[in-house]
Amino acid sequence: MPRPNKILAITGGVGGAKLALGLAKILDPEQILFAVNVGDDFEHLGLHISPDIDSLTYALAEQNNQELGWGRAGETWQFIETLGSLGGEDWFRLGDKDLALHMRRRQLLDAGATLSQATATICQHMGIQHSVVPISDDPIRTEVHSEQGDLAFQHYFVRERCEPAVSGFSFKGMETAGLNPVIGTYLQDCDGIIICPSNPFVSVAPVIEVAGFLEAAAHIPTVAVSPIVAGTAIKGPAAKMMQELNIPATALAVAQHYQNRYPTLLNGFVIDETDRHSLNEFNLPSVATQSVMRSLDDRIALAQRCLAFFDELPA
Amino acid sequence: MPRPNKILAITGGVGGAKLALGLAKILDPEQILFAVNVGDDFEHLGLHISPDIDSLTYALAEQNNQELGWGRAGETWQFIETLGSLGGEDWFRLGDKDLALHMRRRQLLDAGATLSQATATICQHMGIQHSVVPISDDPIRTEVHSEQGDLAFQHYFVRERCEPAVSGFSFKGMETAGLNPVIGTYLQDCDGIIICPSNPFVSVAPVIEVAGFLEAAAHIPTVAVSPIVAGTAIKGPAAKMMQELNIPATALAVAQHYQNRYPTLLNGFVIDETDRHSLNEFNLPSVATQSVMRSLDDRIALAQRCLAFFDELPA
Numbered sequence: 001m002p003r004p005n006k007i008l009a010i011t012g013g014v015g016g017a018k019l020a021l022g023l024a025k026i027l028d029p030e031q032i033l034f035a036v037n038v039g040d041d042f043e044h045l046g047l048h049i050s051p052d053i054d055s056l057t058y059a060l061a062e063q064n065n066q067e068l069g070w071g072r073a074g075e076t077w078q079f080i081e082t083l084g085s086l087g088g089e090d091w092f093r094l095g096d097k098d099l100a101l102h103m104r105r106r107q108l109l110d111a112g113a114t115l116s117q118a119t120a121t122i123c124q125h126m127g128i129q130h131s132v133v134p135i136s137d138d139p140i141r142t143e144v145h146s147e148q149g150d151l152a153f154q155h156y157f158v159r160e161r162c163e164p165a166v167s168g169f170s171f172k173g174m175e176t177a178g179l180n181p182v183i184g185t186y187l188q189d190c191d192g193i194i195i196c197p198s199n200p201f202v203s204v205a206p207v208i209e210v211a212g213f214l215e216a217a218a219h220i221p222t223v224a225v226s227p228i229v230a231g232t233a234i235k236g237p238a239a240k241m242m243q244e245l246n247i248p249a250t251a252l253a254v255a256q257h258y259q260n261r262y263p264t265l266l267n268g269f270v271i272d273e274t275d276r277h278s279l280n281e282f283n284l285p286s287v288a289t290q291s292v293m294r295s296l297d298d299r300i301a302l303a304q305r306c307l308a309f310f311d312e313l314p315a
Numbered sequence: 316m317p318r319p320n321k322i323l324a325i326t327g328g329v330g331g332a333k334l335a336l337g338l339a340k341i342l343d344p345e346q347i348l349f350a351v352n353v354g355d356d357f358e359h360l361g362l363h364i365s366p367d368i369d370s371l372t373y374a375l376a377e378q379n380n381q382e383l384g385w386g387r388a389g390e391t392w393q394f395i396e397t398l399g400s401l402g403g404e405d406w407f408r409l410g411d412k413d414l415a416l417h418m419r420r421r422q423l424l425d426a427g428a429t430l431s432q433a434t435a436t437i438c439q440h441m442g443i444q445h446s447v448v449p450i451s452d453d454p455i456r457t458e459v460h461s462e463q464g465d466l467a468f469q470h471y472f473v474r475e476r477c478e479p480a481v482s483g484f485s486f487k488g489m490e491t492a493g494l495n496p497v498i499g500t501y502l503q504d505c506d507g508i509i510i511c512p513s514n515p516f517v518s519v520a521p522v523i524e525v526a527g528f529l530e531a532a533a534h535i536p537t538v539a540v541s542p543i544v545a546g547t548a549i550k551g552p553a554a555k556m557m558q559e560l561n562i563p564a565t566a567l568a569v570a571q572h573y574q575n576r577y578p579t580l581l582n583g584f585v586i587d588e589t590d591r592h593s594l595n596e597f598n599l600p601s602v603a604t605q606s607v608m609r610s611l612d613d614r615i616a617l618a619q620r621c622l623a624f625f626d627e628l629p630a
Contacts, residue, residue, distance in 0.1 A: 045418055046361055046425070078391050082415035086440045088422060096411040100397035103360055107403060110361070125401045 001221050001267075001313045004192025007032040008183070008220075012052050012203020013040070014070055015227055015235050016196030017059035019306070022299030023194070024060055026307075029129045033186050034060075037198070038115070038134045039142035039171055039206030042154045044092055047102040048109055051154070052203065053119055053134060054101060061126040069235065072097045091159045116180060131182075135207045138177040142202050143170050153202065162237040165244040171206045179212040187216040194306050195224035197291065199238045200254055201245075214262060223268035223309055224258060225302070226251035229292060230274045251275045255282055268313050270306060285313055316536050316582075316628040319507025322347045323498070323535075327367050327518020328355070329385055330542055330550050331511030332374035334621070337614030338509070339375055341622075344444045348501050349375075352513070353430070353449045354457035354486055354521030357469045359407055362417040363424055366469070367518065368434055368449060369416060376441040384550065387412045406474045431495060446497075450522045453492040457517050458485050468517065477552040480559045486521045494527040502531040509621050510539035512606065514553045515569055516560075529577060538583035538624055539573060540617070541566035544607060545589045566590045570597055583628050585621060600628055 007027065011020050011034055020034055037052045058064040058072050065071045075095035084090035094102070101122060108118035114137040123132050144156040146164035156162065198204055204224075208214055228251045233239040239249035247253045251271040258266050269286040271278070276288035289305045290298065322342065326335050326349055335349055352367045373379040373387050380386045390410035399405035409417070416437060423433035429452040438447050459471040461479035471477060513519055519539075523529055543566045548554040554564040562568045566586040573581050584601040586593070591603035604620045605613065 046421060074393075076391060076393050076411065078389075078411035079394060079415045079418075082412040083419060086415060086419040086437055088415065088419045096391065096393035097397040099414070100394045100401060100403065103394075104398060104401040104403045106361060122401055 001310055001315055002191075003307055003310050004190075004221065005031065006186070006190045007192045007194060007307075008035055008186060008190045009033070009194045009196055010035050010037075010198070010204060010207050011056050011196045012037045012198030012207075013055050013236060014059075014064075015233075016052075016198035016203065017056045017064070018293040018299050019194075019196040019225060019302055020056055021059045021062070021296070022293070022301070022303030023306075024130045025296070025300050026303055029131065033131045033133055033183070033190075035133055035135050035180075035183050035207060037203045037207050038136060039140050039202060040153050040157070041139070041141065042152060044154070045089065045094075047099075047106050048115075049092075049102050049154075050105070050115070050119075050134070053115075053132060054098070056132055057101075057119070057123060057126060057128065060123070060128045060130060060132065063126065071095050072101075092154060093158075116182060133180055133182050135183065135210050135213070136177040136180050139173045140177050140206050140210070141172040142206055143172055144202070145169065157237070162240060166241050167244070169201050169205070171209065174206070174209060177210055179210050179216075184212065184216065187213075187220065190220055192307075192310050193217055193220050193222040195222065197225040197227040197234070199227060199233075199236055199241070200257055201238070201241055208262060208265065214264060218264040221267045221310055221313055222265055223270060223306060223313075224255070224266055225270040225291060225306065226254050226272065226275070228254050229272040234292060250278065252278050252281050255284065255286070259284065268309055270309060287312070316625055316630055318622055318625050319505075319536065320346065321501070321505045322507045322509060322622075323350055323501060323505045324348070324509045324511055325350050325352075325513070325519060325522050326371050326511045327352045327513030327522075328370050328551060329374075329379075330548075331367075331513035331518065332371045332379070333608040333614050334509075334511040334540060334617055335371055336374045336377070336611070337608070337616070337618030338621075339445045340611070340615050341618055344446065348446045348448055348498070348505075350448055350450050350495075350498050350522060352518045352522050353451060354455050354517060355468050355472070356454070356456065357467060359469070360404065360409075362414075362421050363430075364407075364417050364469075365420070365430070365434075365449070368430075368447060369413070371447055372416075372434070372438055372441060372443065375438075375443045375445060375447065378441065386410050387416075407469060408473075431497060448495055448497050450498065450525050450528070451492040451495050454488045455492050455521050455525070456487040457521055458487055459517070460484065472552070477555060481556050482559070484516050484520070486524065489521070489524060492525055494525050494531075499527065499531065502528075502535065505535055507622075507625050508532055508535050508537040510537065512540040512542040512549070514542060514548075514551055514556070515572055516553070516556055523577060523580065529579060533579040536582045536625055536628055537580055538585060538621060538628075539570070539581055540585040540606060540621065541569050541587065541590070543569050544587040549607060565593065567593050567596050570599065570601070574599065583624055585624060602627070
């Protein structure tokens with residue numbers, strides 16, 4: 001297959017955002033659109049918090065906090081510490097700078113902007129030229145079914161630190177959520193989809209399960225990058241979730257999960273060099289490469305490898 | 316007259332809060348109630364901001380910012396600077412720690428608390444034992460009539476830096492605002508009122524003009540401390556306002572303003588030592604003392620002088 005001219009990249013949290021930055025460094029803004037998970041979004045302290053949009057925004061603006069691995073660079077914590085001292089809820093660690101973004105989003109939404117429009121305004125002020133687009137402007141809220149009952153995603157992820165064993169997931173609002181029309185239009189002449197290394201269950205699923213996405217994507221070459229490397233997730237609970245769901249925590253099992261659940265989705269799969277030994281077990285075109293992104297060069301190299309992979313897919 | 320056993324102190328902003336701290340240092344919590352102006356309150360960024368309540372709260376908690384002369388000690392500005400960079404409104408300089416208080420108040424109000432209840436909860440968390448009570452739980456909003464038209468108070472005070480010449484004031488909501496029942500009850504056996512050195516037009520007026528206050532206060536010995544010293548206000552626009560209203564910017568004119576406008580209000584007036592030369596011009600019992608409060612000792616000394624002054628009032 002030829003190398004695509006117009007890519008849609010699906011991203012969830014911090015891991016996906018790393019590859020997104022690599023892609024943004026080598027593709028012009030008109031060559032790629034980032035379709036972002038909103039299942040992590042929640043209302044908190046009267047704010048609308050969109051963790052995955054923000055992880056991507058901070059990464060593309062090169063304002064992500066490299067020491068923490070999440071949040072914004074140069075962050076301070078005066079607000080949340082003071083809020084705690086006043087008896088307020090402080091389990092969700094809102095940094096002073098990060099809070100400004102949520103407050104600005106709240107204002108824009110209150111003034112009638114869609115989440116897409118609010119995101120575009122914020123990206124513009126942060127100097128981001130590439131398109132960051134929520135998969136839907138309608139609310140989709142991931143619920144984690146766990147041994148502690150059903151938990152709103154951020155309660156599971158942050159408040160409970162991913163400790164409760166999970167048994168499944170559901171996406172409130174998914175039945176009625178509409179595919180973002182910007183993405184619907186983009187998919188009409190998009191010729192390549194890259195699923196960044198994000199959690200298949202809680203980052204990628206709530207994107208690709210939005211009504212209309214899989215049908216539109218069925219004819220578009222799609223490659224996914226494994227978020228599992230050598231049996232563990234570089235970041236986040238993907239490997240732990242797989243164990244609790246009685247799925248081996250392997251790159252192969254991630255590919256099989258996608259293939260079983262979304263038979264029309266994948267055309268190729270990218271795994272890490274350390275998992276090269278398993279390449280012959282995949283029943284779709286697969287490549288092994290250095291996928292752990294420590295430096296900007298790593299991000300760019302993986303982006304280039306993903307793009308080159310499209311050339312190698314059978315027509 | 317005997318020294319009062321139960322004082323009500325009226326406070327506006329930072330100047331009034333200084334004397335309030337002096338009073339709190341020498342009177343037990345059951346001996347004094349602070350009745351606070353809410354005319355400065357406004358809704359901003361979805362928050363409920365109560366500048367005068369907060370100035371008093373920070374002063375009583377000894378958390379006021381002494382370098383700035385307003386706001387909270389140890390303040391940082393990451394939030395507001397980031398908000399500005401994102402295109403948000405940044406003319407009202409919300410510090411990172413101060414913001415937490417406003418957010419906590421928003422949460423408490425949203426959960427059904429009155430402003431009094433929210434204030435009590437915040438004071439409790441800040442270790443304040445004395446009662447900080449808004450004059451009303453109903454909205455009262457000061458409007459400044461100026462050469463630029465009518466301005467909401469914070470627009471005049473902060474956004475326009477008090478620059479427009481004023482021609483008068485009105486208090487939206489005053490017609491329907493109810494006297495805080497806590498204050499109504501307190502006044503029944505209160506035997507002394509101290510008007511702290513706050514702006515007569517925009518701090519004291521919106522307190523004493525709440526329906527029922529002047530009637531209840533008429534039989535209670537009341538002394539006011541001049542906010543004007545040697546022709547200027549220690550802080551804030553009181554002197555500038557007086558000039559614009561064609562009133563001499565003197566302590567005497569403040570007393571006369573109160574006497575003309577509220578004939579039953581004052582029983583005594585406290586001026587600064589530097590204005591002692593004008594004492595014989597007052598037509599009510601008046602004393603001169605060191606009223607500029609730089610240190611905690613100054614605050615306590617002025618509080619003691621005010622209390623002693625009640626002894627000297629004619630029966």
